[in-house]
Amino acid sequence: MTSNLALDIVIIALKAIFLLLILLVCAPVLIVLERKISAFIQDRPGPNRASIGPIRLGGFVYIVADAIKLFTKENFTPSNANRFYYYLAPAISVAVALSTGAVVPFADTLHFENVSIPMQVLPINAGLLWFFAIASLGVYGIILAGWASNNKYSLLGAVRSSAQLISYEIPMGLSVVGILMAFQSLDLSKIVEAQGGLLTFFGLFPLGIYLGNVWLGIPNWGIFLQPIAFIIFIVASYAETNRTPFDLAESESELVAGFHTEYSAMKFGMFFFAEYMAMVVASSIMTTLFFGGWQVPFFSTAALQQFSLPMMRIALGVTILVLIMMTLGLYRFFLGQKGRFGDSRDSEGLILATITGGLAVVVLLLLGLTFGLSDLPTWGGVTFAAVVQFLSFFIKMFLIASTFIWVRWTVPRFRYDQLMNLGWKSLLPLALANIFVTGVVILLMNYFTQARGGV
Amino acid sequence: MTIKVARPSEDIKEEIYLVAIVKGMGLTLKHLLSNLFNMRQLPIVEYPEKQKQFPAGYRGKHRLTKREDGSVRCVACYMCATACPAECIHIVAEESPDPTIEKRPARFDIDLLECVFCGMCVEACPVDAIRMDSGIYSITDFNRKSFVITKEELMNVKPQGMPE
Numbered sequence: 001m002t003s004n005l006a007l008d009i010v011i012i013a014l015k016a017i018f019l020l021l022i023l024l025v026c027a028p029v030l031i032v033l034e035r036k037i038s039a040f041i042q043d044r045p046g047p048n049r050a051s052i053g054p055i056r057l058g059g060f061v062y063i064v065a066d067a068i069k070l071f072t073k074e075n076f077t078p079s080n081a082n083r084f085y086y087y088l089a090p091a092i093s094v095a096v097a098l099s100t101g102a103v104v105p106f107a108d109t110l111h112f113e114n115v116s117i118p119m120q121v122l123p124i125n126a127g128l129l130w131f132f133a134i135a136s137l138g139v140y141g142i143i144l145a146g147w148a149s150n151n152k153y154s155l156l157g158a159v160r161s162s163a164q165l166i167s168y169e170i171p172m173g174l175s176v177v178g179i180l181m182a183f184q185s186l187d188l189s190k191i192v193e194a195q196g197g198l199l200t201f202f203g204l205f206p207l208g209i210y211l212g213n214v215w216l217g218i219p220n221w222g223i224f225l226q227p228i229a230f231i232i233f234i235v236a237s238y239a240e241t242n243r244t245p246f247d248l249a250e251s252e253s254e255l256v257a258g259f260h261t262e263y264s265a266m267k268f269g270m271f272f273f274a275e276y277m278a279m280v281v282a283s284s285i286m287t288t289l290f291f292g293g294w295q296v297p298f299f300s301t302a303a304l305q306q307f308s309l310p311m312m313r314i315a316l317g318v319t320i321l322v323l324i325m326m327t328l329g330l331y332r333f334f335l336g337q338k339g340r341f342g343d344s345r346d347s348e349g350l351i352l353a354t355i356t357g358g359l360a361v362v363v364l365l366l367l368g369l370t371f372g373l374s375d376l377p378t379w380g381g382v383t384f385a386a387v388v389q390f391l392s393f394f395i396k397m398f399l400i401a402s403t404f405i406w407v408r409w410t411v412p413r414f415r416y417d418q419l420m421n422l423g424w425k426s427l428l429p430l431a432l433a434n435i436f437v438t439g440v441v442i443l444l445m446n447y448f449t450q451a452r453g454g455v
Numbered sequence: 456m457t458i459k460v461a462r463p464s465e466d467i468k469e470e471i472y473l474v475a476i477v478k479g480m481g482l483t484l485k486h487l488l489s490n491l492f493n494m495r496q497l498p499i500v501e502y503p504e505k506q507k508q509f510p511a512g513y514r515g516k517h518r519l520t521k522r523e524d525g526s527v528r529c530v531a532c533y534m535c536a537t538a539c540p541a542e543c544i545h546i547v548a549e550e551s552p553d554p555t556i557e558k559r560p561a562r563f564d565i566d567l568l569e570c571v572f573c574g575m576c577v578e579a580c581p582v583d584a585i586r587m588d589s590g591i592y593s594i595t596d597f598n599r600k601s602f603v604i605t606k607e608e609l610m611n612v613k614p615q616g617m618p619e
Contacts, residue, residue: 040490041483045497231473336495342504410483411476422472 007115015121019101022394026401027276028063034405035059041409054344054351070269078150078262085148090267093141093274100134101281103127105189107294107389108301110382119294119386120189127188128180131285132173135240138278139165142242142249142259145271149262157258160416161249164239167423168246172236174431178229178438179222179289191222192293196300199224219297222290228434230290232427237282239423242275244408251413283400284393291396294389304385305378309370312384316367323360327353509590514574516591517565517604518612520584527610529584531558535576543569544576563606567594589614 032047036059039046047059055061077086104127107119124130139161146158180186183194199218209216223230239246250258260271287293296304304311334349414422468474490497500507509515520528531548549561576585589612596602 037487040487043486043490043498045494045499406480406483406487407476410479426471 011117012121015119016102019106019121020098022106023098023101023277023280026280026398027273028066029060030276030279030401030405031066031272032060032062033402034408035062037402037405038409041406051345051348054346054348056345056348057352070266070272073265075265075267076262080150081262082148082150085144086262087267089141089145089148090263090270090274091141092144093138094270094277096134096138096141097274097277097281100131100138100278101284103130103188104281104284104288105192105293106284106393107386108193109189110386112379112382118189119390123189125185125187125190128176128186128191128289131188132169132176135278135281136165136169138240138274141271141274145263146249146259149259151262153255153257154259154261157249157251157255157261160251161242161259164242164246164248164419164423167420168236168239168427171232171423171427171431172240174428174435175226175229175232175236176289178226178431178434181435181438181442182222182225188288188293192288192295195220195222195292196295216298219292219295221292221295226290226434226438228430230286232431232434233289234286235422235427237286238404238407239419241278241282241404243279243404245411245414246419247413248416248419253413279401279404280397283397283404286400287393287396291400294393296388296392301385301389304388305381308381308384309373311388313367313370315388316363316370320360320363320367323356323363327357327360330356509592511588513590513592514572514577514587516567516589516594516612517570517576517585517587517609518589518614519563519606519609520586521610526553527559527563527584527606528582529560529563530556530582531560531563532581534579534581535585538575538579540573540575541569541571543567560606563609564603565609567602567604568599585609 036046047062048056050056050059050061050065052061052064077083102122103120103124105118105120105123110117110119120127122130142161143158146154146156146161149155179191183191185191185194197220199220218224238244242249248258250260252258255261260268263271330349330353334347334353337346337349339346522528530551531546533546533548536542536544536546543566545562545564545566546560547562548558551557551559572587574587577587591612594602
């Protein structure tokens, strides 16, 4: 048993590191993406100059520049701040943002010959409760920051944030009750499993068509079962992560910078990171609850494992096509850019085109290798299914995170009283009505299944 | 008597926010995509490499004009310093060696951080000694002291890139 215990610990540690990597990589990428998206929405090119040698990557090198800047700036502490809490606040924000994601399943349970690994850092059966419990602690970071800075504006930001959290936690919790009633579980991996397959017309027949091997139609995702819950949840998540239109804690046009006015250097950087990590976690929870988590539409885990070889070939082929198109595009970009900067940055397009071209050749070789195999071993199929499921999860999560950015640069900030009106007078009754309607539908469905001679 | 302020009509579409927000998101998405695929057509100037031509009359960094013999044209009459609303011109006068001219500035300092670039000094000058036609609009340096420019520096400012 001891060897098993050691193995378990290693597996859990690996999963935790994997989750950390996802969050720590996504946050800076989202920061640059936010700057680029905001720029394009406002008819600007955005950051595009910083370079490592000739490589600019369209501004993504700014990740490195930002990190160096934040680490080397003066770490200023106001003289009247409560030092202990002042230093504790950004740590709380980051820790909460990191630990919230622990319950999100990012692929189906891996079944090898003698071990099965749940792809969740924390496979508990009350995952949703964990999310609510930990995510709402995040506001402590903001309140402590505002209180300990000993600054009017910081305190105002913190007070607004706490009031906002109280108002929006309730509709958020109530909106999820609808999801719980639909999927009958608090366990996030069970919720995701229930979202495989197709949406059924009140449990009578699936809404879709059968094509040879697969069913095509509307997948059984939370957003189709509970659209109103989704709207309430997404609005409440924006409020929970302090993103525009609900960024009253920061409200830079009124409160200087709100709760992080007095923070500089990496202490500010930690708040900044925590915001984006909270965004990633909120997006992954939204993916899990409403967009089928790791479910690949129309393909169950078993189907993915069974058809792993032909699917791998198709995937590699598509990758080659994409890489070739990227190579051509980059070469065209190189020709169009000639002499723009007058230094090595001009050759960036050519260098990147060489890299993508080389990758295309490598993938082509891999594709050739797959034709040498008659069938994949079992572990290969299992791994392939897990990778595809993770990619499915990741793409959904990233699209939702981009929606956060998109909304931020579209909708102006709500006024404080409008925020309260929306939370208490619109979202709360709407969430209650949603629960009521869901309950009635479930009761009727049970009644009819029993009447038809079911259980 | 109370005045009744007309409220904006309560349109159901705006009351429930969602329709209006989705419309707005469509607009921003249109901008995002059209700019993403036509990056060359962005209405921008790539600043350090390309610089905009400013129209004649644009007020840039000050300069002191010279006579034919190269001496400063200024007669230290203090008109510009008096007209200056930002009080950024500091003149110390001295006697001119030329018997036909009464005074000349010993020091003529302009604090560019105080200056509001209003052009009052140019308007006030009776002898056309101070001008703002240098075309230098990007005034940058590392410390505050170097933004105070002296008579010699003002006389050496070369007008650049201004249409006549």
